[in-house]
Structure formats: C-alpha cells, structure tokens
Amino acid sequence: MSDTVFLGVNIDHIATVRQARLAPEPDPVQAAAFAELGGADGITVHIRADRRHINERDVQLLAATVKTHLNVEMAATEEMLGIARDCKPDNVTLVPERPEEVTTEGGLDVAGDPQRLADAVAALREMGMTVAIFLDPDPIQIAAAAEIGADQIEINTAVYADTSENRKPGPTETERLKVADVAQRAHAAGLRVAAGHGLTYRNVRGMVDIPEIIELNIGHNIVARATFVGLEAAVREMKALLVR
Numbered sequence: 001m002s003d004t005v006f007l008g009v010n011i012d013h014i015a016t017v018r019q020a021r022l023a024p025e026p027d028p029v030q031a032a033a034f035a036e037l038g039g040a041d042g043i044t045v046h047i048r049a050d051r052r053h054i055n056e057r058d059v060q061l062l063a064a065t066v067k068t069h070l071n072v073e074m075a076a077t078e079e080m081l082g083i084a085r086d087c088k089p090d091n092v093t094l095v096p097e098r099p100e101e102v103t104t105e106g107g108l109d110v111a112g113d114p115q116r117l118a119d120a121v122a123a124l125r126e127m128g129m130t131v132a133i134f135l136d137p138d139p140i141q142i143a144a145a146a147e148i149g150a151d152q153i154e155i156n157t158a159v160y161a162d163t164s165e166n167r168k169p170g171p172t173e174t175e176r177l178k179v180a181d182v183a184q185r186a187h188a189a190g191l192r193v194a195a196g197h198g199l200t201y202r203n204v205r206g207m208v209d210i211p212e213i214i215e216l217n218i219g220h221n222i223v224a225r226a227t228f229v230g231l232e233a234a235v236r237e238m239k240a241l242l243v244r
C-alpha cells in the first residue's frame with residue numbers, strides 16, 4: 001500500500017514578493033488556497049519580529065480560512081505567544097530567530113535553555129495547539145525536546161540540502177544519515193517527526209526514504225517553481241514526489 005508524506009507548504013515568500021513593493025498583492029491568503037488545491041496537506045508561515053514577510057493580518061486570516069492545517073513558526077517570545085493566543089493555529093513550531101539572518105539558521109538550543117522553552121511549550125499546549133520544535137540533527141537536542149513535552153520535532157535539513165545542491169562541501173549521504181539517525185531516536189522517544197529547510201525537487205526523495213519522517217515543510221523551492229508554472233502545479237509536482 002502506498003503512503004505519502006504530509007506536505008506543509010511554506011508560503012512566506014509569496015509575502016516576500018508583496019512586501020518588496022509594500023503592495024496588497026500577491027496575497028498569501030490566496031496562495032494558501034491555491035496550495036491546498038494543488039494537494040498541500042498543510043500551510044506553514046513564519047511570523048518574524050521584523051515582519052519582513054508574514055504579518056498578524058495574514059496569520060489571522062489564514063487561521064480563519066485554511067481548510068487543512070495551519071502551522072505557524074515563531075520565536076518563543078511573549079509577543080509571539082500573544083499572536084498564537086489570538087489566532088489559534090493548529091500547530092506552532094518554535095524556531096530560533098536572529099534579526100540579521102536571511103533565513104532560519106540552525107535549530108533551537110533546547111538543551112541549553114530548557115526551562116524557558118518548556119514554559120513556552122506548556123503555554124501553547126494550554127492554548128489548545130500542538131507544539132513542534134525546530135532542531136539540528138543532534139541527539140542531545142532530541143532528548144531535550146522529548147523532556148520538555150513537545151509533541152513534534154522538525155529536523156533541520158539545511159546541511160543535507162546544501163551538500164546535495166553543492167552549496168557546501170561534504171558527502172550528502174553522511175548528512176542524510178544524521179537526519180535518519182535522529183529521526184529514529186525521536187520516533188523512539190514518542191515524538192512525531194517532521195523535517196525541512198532547503199529541500200528541493202531534486203533532494204526531497206532522500207528525506208522521503210526515511211520512514212520515521214511523516215511531514216516535510218517546504219517553501220522557497222516550491223515558490224521559486226511556482227513563478228514559472230503556478231503555485232497549484234508546483235505543489236502538485238512536489239506532492240507527487242512524496243509517495244512511499
């Protein structure tokens with residue numbers, strides 16, 4: 001029997017194009033609907049402190065209109081927890097955030113800051129949402145995430161993706177096996193296992209081949225392809241690669 005990995009489509013860069021002109025279009029709320037028509041299992045957005053792409057209006061409207069599953073990535077700050085409380089997405093993914101970064105660089109250091117993150121996880125779960133934590137493929141971080149009560153982890157696939165696309169030197173298979181190893185450990189610890197960052201139509205199969213991974217969150221490469229073929233088609237093509 002065939003099975004497919006859950007595809008969370010990250011639509012931040014639809015909003016990046018909008019913000020480039022401080023214009024009303026393209027609207028990420030419309031993008032979410034097209035992504036769902038193309039077979040997205042969920043919609044993911046990252047609301048950042050600097051609001052460089054997604055803003056509160058987007059999260060509010062997405063929470064009211066997404067038909068599948070809404071995952072909001074955010075830093076564990078009071079401001080962001082307030083937005084979660086107001087908008088009530090289905091899931092929050094806690095991520096680290098540095099103002100000067102181009103994109104999320106590395107996972108959260110749960111082992112180094114367990115109490116603050118445990119408090120954020122408890123607060124979000126109390127609000128009625130599930131909570132994922134974005135982590136590097138490091139066994140120490142996986143054990144720490146299980147201890148603070150997270151429902152899910154999202155393994156950072158950036159190094160795997162960068163080596164596979166020759167943006168970083170080193171054997172891609174070594175990086176793939178690191179992701180596979182922590183996926184197994186997380187699954188054994190009772191965590192749901194997602195992965196993402198930097199994945200493309202070319203390298204995604206290496207992640208689909210890891211049986212413990214049940215969800216992939218993919219943004220930039222889908223939006224890049226959508227500029228040529230449209231978002232619905234771009235999502236459909238990616239979803240077709242997620243069959244096991």
Ligand code: PXP
Pocket residue numbers: 010012046073093095103104134154195196197198199217218219220221
């Ligand atoms: N997962 C997390 C936690 C992210 O921060 C991002 C980027 O916003 C992604 C997945 C998607 O990465 P990409 O846009 O490179 O596919």
